[in-house]
Amino acid sequence: MNIIAPKGTKDILGDEVYTWQKIEEGVARVCKLFSIEEIRTPIFEHTELFSRGVGEATDVVQKEMYTFVTKGEKSLTLKPEGTAGVVRAYLEHGLYVNKQPSKFYYVAPNFRYEQPQSGRYRQFHQFGVEYFGSASPACDAEVISVADMLIKNLGIKNTTLYLNTLGGSGCRKKYNEALVGYLRQSYDRLCPTCKSRFEKNPLRVLDCKEGACQPIIDKAPSTLDTLGPECRNHFEQLQEILTAMGIEFKINTKIVRGLDYYTRTVFEFVTDNIHGSIGGGGRYDGLVSLLGGAQTPAAGFAMGIERLCLALLSQNINIAEKPKCDIYIGAIGGKGFLESQKLVHGLRQKGLTAESDIISRSVKAQMKYADKLGAKYSVIIGDDEIVSGKVKIKNMSTSETGEIDINEIFGFIKSKDV
């Protein structure tokens, strides 16, 4: 065996598949409660969509994109995040005429060329939600409440919602000036990476975990200090609504986010024992117009499916449900085999999960297999049964057996299945 899965990718198998299925079901169920429509966009897009949308200066665009050139010499990129593609589709199909606000969700793979580690993959999957058309803090609150509900429905505990506001473009500019002014005084004491951040995107300095930078960061001006009255009002109302909804949060002025398109509200869901966050998002009022549409307020978030799985695992929460087989039809001899095939197929057509022997094994081996399948009932069909038209049906967990007509198998299983 010499070909293995590429670095940063992984196969999802066994119980983990059932966990994923449950998460996906949970996503669909929650989104239905909010009337959020599913949207499925391509896995790759024109590179320009991301370089413009996500931001030329971000790490994601600068060094983490899977970009390739087609035979037609066009540059395409595997999507590194979900929002840009949804905005593109929203504009391309004029989805804004349907209704306002319009809400979309997706569960899709994303790709980033990074060093993999715990909870971080090169191909990872996100559940994301995007709202278009509402500038109200009620929209921010609703978006947050979607994420909150999913987390709570899955049973994940010890999760903290961190909330911050970056302000609108005006406040953000003012804040940048204030921050740059402040950081310049302490420039010499900043770590090397922060020095380069200072030049490119000063906001990022707040994200630094370097010990030496902490005292500087702690005393840095807060985004809250430079908020204009409208942005301040927006932020306060958002808090009011969340409180009314019973959703707890903590203000954390160091939450900055790595994608350039955020304005005003930003938030992250952080869970104990999980590196990074399990989800995050915010408002992005400038993105739709940046990508060529009319000025459109918007907000959204994304959660990492792998991180949700990690959280479930670390909290010993098992939501996986392995489907069980309703009945196993064993066979002896050629005639029995034919009859078993006829029966299994018939039962499947009627909607039962039925299994039979297709590798000609002994009855004993067949029963072992039935046991591994978790079959609820089993019958064996041989010459005697064909002659009499009756079979012994066995309850695999209690070992009770009863005799019934072959034609009554379906009715029998149905009568037990309530």
Add this chain to the structure above:
RNA sequence: GUGGGUAUGGCGCAGUUGGUUAGCGCAUCAGAUUGUGGCUCUGGGGGUCGUGGGUUCGAGUCCCAUUACCCACCCCA
């Protein structure tokens, strides 16, 4: 890009100061008086010990190189 750890049958591991045909548990398959599972017992199959060099009479075990994976920094989901 930087640092640390690990690489032995499908999975999880043991392999003592280098020595005879490389073991164990789980899984898998087959049997245990011939048409019935879960427990137990017996047996079978499956590994060129990550790869390439080197030291040695002899290396899974020592040395060098290389690759992969894991973890952490960075950044994010």
